[in-house]
Amino acid sequence: GAVVSQHPSWVICKSGTSVKIECRSLDFQATTMFWYRQFPKQSLMLMATSNEGSKATYEQGVEKDKFLINHASLTLSTLTVTSAHPEDSSFYICSAPRNHQETQYFGPGTRLLVL
Amino acid sequence: QKEVEQNSGPLSVPEGAIASLNCTYSDRVSQSFFWYRQYSGKSPELIMSIYSNGDKEDGRFTAQLNKASQYVSLLIRDSQPSDSATYLCAVTQAAGNKLTFGGGTRVLVKP
Numbered sequence: 001g002a003v004v005s006q007h008p009s010w011v012i013c014k015s016g017t018s019v020k021i022e023c024r025s026l027d028f029q030a031t032t033m034f035w036y037r038q039f040p041k042q043s044l045m046l047m048a049t050s051n052e053g054s055k056a057t058y059e060q061g062v063e064k065d066k067f068l069i070n071h072a073s074l075t076l077s078t079l080t081v082t083s084a085h086p087e088d089s090s091f092y093i094c095s096a097p098r099n100h101q102e103t104q105y106f107g108p109g110t111r112l113l114v115l
Numbered sequence: 116q117k118e119v120e121q122n123s124g125p126l127s128v129p130e131g132a133i134a135s136l137n138c139t140y141s142d143r144v145s146q147s148f149f150w151y152r153q154y155s156g157k158s159p160e161l162i163m164s165i166y167s168n169g170d171k172e173d174g175r176f177t178a179q180l181n182k183a184s185q186y187v188s189l190l191i192r193d194s195q196p197s198d199s200a201t202y203l204c205a206v207t208q209a210a211g212n213k214l215t216f217g218g219g220t221r222v223l224v225k226p
Contacts, residue, residue, distance in 0.1 A: 046214070
């Protein structure tokens with residue numbers, strides 16, 4: 001069964017609003033989670049690494065003030081897209097390594113459409 | 116040069132044939148290698164992981180790793196229409212570290 005969940009699975013919002021996406025590890029603790037973005041017909045691009053108890057690490061070119069990440073607990077990380085614009089419309093996916101293993105498990109993804 | 120490279124495809128194979136997918140990576144310190152399958156509109160799901168040189172088999176899938184050549188491949192035997200998807204090669208330097216993905220190879224299995 002699924003080991004990482006995301007909520008919501010779909011969100012449609014107006015330009016200028018903020019959207020929060022949750023990523024949960026279901027039966028294990030994750031001190032680290034990863035947030036990816038995928039545009040149509042492209043591969044996954046890592047946005048940031050979410051660290052429990054400390055600040056997130058953002059990849060080059062990703063605006064940390066626009067994509068706010070909070071790793072609130074050992075099973076929950078949230079990504080907030082602030083002042084969303086149509087170009088932020090994408091498929092957002094989180095992942096978490098299980099018990100410090102190499103294997104990462106992906107959430108089902110959140111599809112964001114900004115009108 | 117991209118860190119992880121794959122042929123974008125599409126790779127078209129008849130049902131029952133072997134699909135062969137290739138992936139090269141540039142970072143020699145890479146330690147762990149993964150193949151993910153992604154259906155359209157879905158998130159990636161893990162197919163295989165491989166950490167040491169040689170072959171690793173799991174059902175109809177075989178992963179091959181050659182660290183000297185910085186090359187990892189995936190063979191899909193007895194291909195089925197349900198194998199039609201995009202296959203992503205991913206590399207990481209250490210346990211729990213971030214994955215670097217290739218662009219993916221689209222596979223089409225024709226009945």
